[in-house]
Amino acid sequence: MATIKLKQQNVSEPVRAAYVGKPKKKYDWQWAKLRRTILYSQPVCNVCGKNLSEEVDHITPYLSGATEEQRTALFWDMNNLQGICKQCHIEKHREGKRRGKKI
Numbered sequence: 001m002a003t004i005k006l007k008q009q010n011v012s013e014p015v016r017a018a019y020v021g022k023p024k025k026k027y028d029w030q031w032a033k034l035r036r037t038i039l040y041s042q043p044v045c046n047v048c049g050k051n052l053s054e055e056v057d058h059i060t061p062y063l064s065g066a067t068e069e070q071r072t073a074l075f076w077d078m079n080n081l082q083g084i085c086k087q088c089h090i091e092k093h094r095e096g097k098r099r100g101k102k103i
């Protein structure tokens with residue numbers, strides 16, 4: 001399901017690779033490294049400030065970029081990333097869906 005959705009939205013290869021299966025090794029490694037950097041620098045959830053960060057969240061949804069360049073830039077921008085706990089991440093996505101936004 002997620003794969004089909006991402007394909008329809010025509011996201012760039014690195015974005016797709018990081019989120020959907022069959023990643024290209026290079027991007028996979030790049031994302032893993034970035035993710036680790038964020039989680040190290042923000043060990044506590046940036047949203048609730050209570051739980052440990054378990055995931056990395058895009059503050060501005062990268063799919064909100066108008067062009068592929070913008071989406072790719074949003075995706076890899078360290079200033080657009082925050083450590084987040086699982087609970088807040090789920091909440092954020094739920095909230096976004098309610099408002100009809102892509103996350």
Ligand SMILES: [Zn+2]
Nearest residue numbers: 045048085088
């Ligand atoms: Zn949290």
